[in-house]
Amino acid sequence: xxxxxxxxxxxxxxxxxxxxxxxxxxxxxxxxxxxxxxxxxxxxxxxxxxxxxxxxxxxxxxxxxxxxxxxxxxxxxxxxxxxxxxxxxxxxxxxxxxxxxxxxxxxxxxxxxxxxxxxxxxxxxxxxxxxxxxxxxxxxxxxxxxxxxxxxxxxxxxxxxxxxxxxxxxxxxxxxxxxxxxxxxxxxxxxxxxxxxxxxxxxxxxxxxxxxxxxxxxxxxxxxxxxxxxxxxxxxxxxxxxxxxxxxxxxxxxxxxxxxxxxxxxxxxxxxxxxxxxxxxxxxxxxxxxxxxxxxxxxxxxxxxxxxxxxxxxxxxxxxxxxxxxxxxxxxxxxxxxxxxxxxxxxxxxxxxxxxxxxxxxxxxxxxxxxxxxxxxxxxxxxxxxxxxxxxxxxxxxxxxxxxxxxxxxxxxxxxxxxxxxxxxxxxxxxxxxxxxxxxxxxxxxxxxxxxxxxxxxxxxxxxxxxxxxxxxxxxxxxxxxxxxxxxxxxxxxxxxxxxxxxxxxxxxxxxxxxxxxxxxxxxxxxxxxxxx
Numbered sequence: 001x002x003x004x005x006x007x008x009x010x011x012x013x014x015x016x017x018x019x020x021x022x023x024x025x026x027x028x029x030x031x032x033x034x035x036x037x038x039x040x041x042x043x044x045x046x047x048x049x050x051x052x053x054x055x056x057x058x059x060x061x062x063x064x065x066x067x068x069x070x071x072x073x074x075x076x077x078x079x080x081x082x083x084x085x086x087x088x089x090x091x092x093x094x095x096x097x098x099x100x101x102x103x104x105x106x107x108x109x110x111x112x113x114x115x116x117x118x119x120x121x122x123x124x125x126x127x128x129x130x131x132x133x134x135x136x137x138x139x140x141x142x143x144x145x146x147x148x149x150x151x152x153x154x155x156x157x158x159x160x161x162x163x164x165x166x167x168x169x170x171x172x173x174x175x176x177x178x179x180x181x182x183x184x185x186x187x188x189x190x191x192x193x194x195x196x197x198x199x200x201x202x203x204x205x206x207x208x209x210x211x212x213x214x215x216x217x218x219x220x221x222x223x224x225x226x227x228x229x230x231x232x233x234x235x236x237x238x239x240x241x242x243x244x245x246x247x248x249x250x251x252x253x254x255x256x257x258x259x260x261x262x263x264x265x266x267x268x269x270x271x272x273x274x275x276x277x278x279x280x281x282x283x284x285x286x287x288x289x290x291x292x293x294x295x296x297x298x299x300x301x302x303x304x305x306x307x308x309x310x311x312x313x314x315x316x317x318x319x320x321x322x323x324x325x326x327x328x329x330x331x332x333x334x335x336x337x338x339x340x341x342x343x344x345x346x347x348x349x350x351x352x353x354x355x356x357x358x359x360x361x362x363x364x365x366x367x368x369x370x371x372x373x374x375x376x377x378x379x380x381x382x383x384x385x386x387x388x389x390x391x392x393x394x395x396x397x398x399x400x401x402x403x404x405x406x407x408x409x410x411x412x413x414x415x416x417x418x419x420x421x422x423x424x425x426x427x428x429x430x431x432x433x434x435x436x437x438x439x440x441x442x443x444x445x446x447x448x449x450x451x452x453x454x455x456x457x458x459x460x461x462x463x464x465x466x467x468x469x470x471x472x473x474x475x476x477x478x479x480x481x482x483x484x485x486x487x488x489x490x491x492x493x494x495x496x497x498x499x500x501x502x503x504x505x506x507x508x509x510x511x512x513x514x515x516x517x518x519x520x521x522x523x524x525x526x527x528x529x530x531x532x533x
Contacts, residue, residue: 008150013170017109018061018082019051020044020138022116026158028054030111030165037169039109064105086110086144090151109153109164109171110145114138114190118238121197134194139187149180156186189214193238206374207385213376214238218245224257231257243267243367247340251352252359255338259316259359262286263338266318267363269423270340273320274366277435280304284315287443291420292436298327303436306465308457309334316340320366323348332358342366391528393418398524401504401513406476406522409434410499413476414524418501421478422530428480429454429488431472431497438471439495447479447488455495472496481529482506486515493519503529 017039021027024047031051034041041058043051051058064082085107088095098104115135125133145154153171155164160182163175192212199208215234224231235245244264249255255263266283273279273293280300282290289311292303297319305312317331318340325347331339332351339352340361352360373388395411406414417432424430424442429450431438439458441450454477458470473496482505483489489500489512500516504525516523 008173010173011170012108012151012153012173012176014039014108014153014164016040016042016085016105016107017111018042018086018107018141019111020047020061020141021111021113021158023113023158024050026161027051027111028056030161031056033165034109034169039169042107082107082141086141086152087148088151089148107145107152109155110141111155111161112138112142112145113156113158114142114186117190117197118193121193121201122239127202130197135190139190142183142187146180146183149176152176154179154183156183188212189216189237196238206387211385219254221257221260222254225261229257233260241367241371241373242364244340244361244363247361247363250344250349250360250362251356252338253357255359259338262316263318263340263361265423266316266338267340267367268369269420270318270320271366272369272419272422274369276320279320281318282308282312282315283318284311287425287440288420288423288437289315289440290437291432293416294435296327297321297324298330301327301330305334307437307461307471308440309461309464312336325351328352389422389530389532391422391530393526393528397526397528398501399504399527400522401509401525402516402521402523404517404520404522406499406524410476410522411524414478414499414501417476417478418526421480422532424480424532426480426531426533428478428530428532429492430478431455431458431475431492431495432478433471433473433475436471438475447481447483448485448491451477451479451488451491451495455491458495470496474498476501478502481531482509483512484508486512489515489521490519493521498522500524501526503527505529 017034019041020043027050031041031054035056041051041056042061042064043058044061048058048060084104088106115133117133120130120133142154142156145152153176155161160179192214195212196214199205214237216237218233218235221231221233223229233245244260244267262283265286266281269288270279270281277293278297278300279293281288282304290304290307292300294300294303312334314335314337316338317336322343322345323341324345328348328351332355336358338359338361340363342364343362344360352358370390370392375386375388377384413432416435417430420437421428421430424440427444427447427450429441429447431454439454441454444450444453455472458472462470475497476499477492477497479502482503484506485508492500498521500521500523502525504527
């Protein structure tokens with residue numbers, strides 16, 4: 001393997017450039033700058049035509065290779081006259097001799113962006129068209145130029161043309177090295193898109209032998225979960241579902257790592273109600289502390305806030321309807337970090353404009369809670385992947401296991417509590433009544449403690465609101481996994497619950513059912529659990 005015999009030169013003058021792009025934005029301006037410096041322009045197909053149409057002199061790639069573009073353009077740059085000009089170590093005598101012997105001219109600048117594979121997939125093209133949009137020659141030239149960045153400048157992004165123009169026709173090593181890193185990232189991302197499409201869309205493999213996930217950095221964040229940690233937001237390259245990462249930020253400070261995490265939790269939960277009545281979700285530290293549905297958005301907000309007004313301070317709010325001014329005024333009554341909504345009217349925006357630190361995110365259409373997808377968690381030495389929890393339960397899925405069947409209202413409360421519990425960290429217990437959460441117990445090491453904490457929160461909320469009794473009286477209670485013992489269920493009875501929804505499946509189910517019957521509870525099994533860690 002040959003290596004340069006001397007250090008890479010800092011300055012390299014561009015004398016010959018090869019341009020072959022699918023995205024022609026900025027191409028003519030760059031071409032004119034290069035021509036103005038006396039650079040020889042070599043190009044292919046549509047790129048050559050665009051440059052000629054602008055009045056620039058261009059050599060066809062076939063003039064360099066001695067072969068015409070053939071096979072519908074599949075073969076045009078895969079030739080020693082091209083790659084020899086890209087890969088030659090300029091100060092190596094053997095390389096110089098080979099170039100002379102074979103009439104290979106050095107190429108100092110390569111401007112390439114690749115066939116629009118992701119766009120072709122996104123528009124729903126057929127398999128044959130998708131395959132034709134897998135670029136072969138482009139990545140090969142990019143990699144050759146990037147490998148030989150000691151002498152060759154590689155540009156893969158039209159946004160970088162300005163730097164080349166500003167160089168005056170002579171690039172320095174720092175720029176070439178930086179552009180080379182970007183070029184390898186571009187080809188890696190491109191290959192990841194292709195391998196991902198082959199694995200998932202074409203072959204139907206959810207967990208392929210090797211997994212490449214094409215993502216691109218959207219922004220670096222101020223810090224991570226804690227100030228001593230670094231963080232950044234990356235977005236999928238190619239087709240993806242819209243979510244909190246694609247929301248439009250109307251106002252407020254830049255979002256932090258925790259803001260994104262908590263706002264995502266709020267949006268995912270409120271999306272469960274996207275086809276339901278006006279609903280408000282309040283989240284703190286990725287756990288819902290208040291959820292309510294009502295006839296109007298402001299009524300839903302007031303009910304959600306009443307569930308736990310202490311935790312709501314400094315929280316994240318998500319709604320399933322466009323925000324109106326009246327609801328925005330109510331939300332502005334306490335300190336709120338982020339508000340996420342499908343849209344907001346001018347009155348709402350004007351209200352929030354007075355709260356300069358509040359971040360208002362407009363998401364457009366809410367995500368589909370039943371969509372397929374994958375979640376990822378890093379562990380020491382590896383990565384865990386799983387399909388996202390898109391399981392949903394309806395009335396027909398419920399199995400009554402007690403002597404008393406739930407009333408229609410209890411069934412509604414059960415399903416509401418169950419939907420919320422799906423988004424609460426395990427062990428999760430949620431009391432709900434009349435379309436509102438009454439108490440939420442999250443993240444405890446045993447289910448009994450979660451049931452007690454949720455009941456205590458309901459009592460505290462009643463005292464703060466001046467209610468005669470907590471909303472757990474006459475409520476339904478949801479457990480994200482089965483009750484392993486009757487004690488957790490009995491704690492719910494003590495809190496005033498009259499109906500229970502849980503997965504079932506414990507070896508002590510009979511004991512728990514007997515306790516429910518003795519207490520006069522109605523209980524249904526879902527056959528599905530929702531652990532969330």
